[in-house]
Amino acid sequence: MIFLLVAIQWLHVLGGIFWFGSSLTNHTVLLPAIKAEPAESRRAWLQSFGSRYGRIISPVGPLTIALGIVRGLVGTATTCS
Numbered sequence: 001m002i003f004l005l006v007a008i009q010w011l012h013v014l015g016g017i018f019w020f021g022s023s024l025t026n027h028t029v030l031l032p033a034i035k036a037e038p039a040e041s042r043r044a045w046l047q048s049f050g051s052r053y054g055r056i057i058s059p060v061g062p063l064t065i066a067l068g069i070v071r072g073l074v075g076t077a078t079t080c081s
Contacts, residue, residue, distance in 0.1 A: 008071045015064035
């Protein structure tokens with residue numbers, strides 16, 4: 001049971017790092033750089049980036065939250081046994 005707990009915890013932390021890190025990178029580096037571009041190239045870049053980013057990050061956020069809940073339940077079951 002401890003191996004399951006370690007795997008869930010590891011995936012939860014990795015997902016949180018990816019989710020939070022990508023959000024920070026986008027808001028502090030990419031979006032300000034895109035705002036400096038001309039309107040036409042900015043529009044094309046944002047459409048391309050938005051669809052790719054959404055496909056990747058959309059499942060990561062809910063999965064990270066779900067793994068946190070599962071980790072709490074498994075951890076509670078492990079300590080109560």
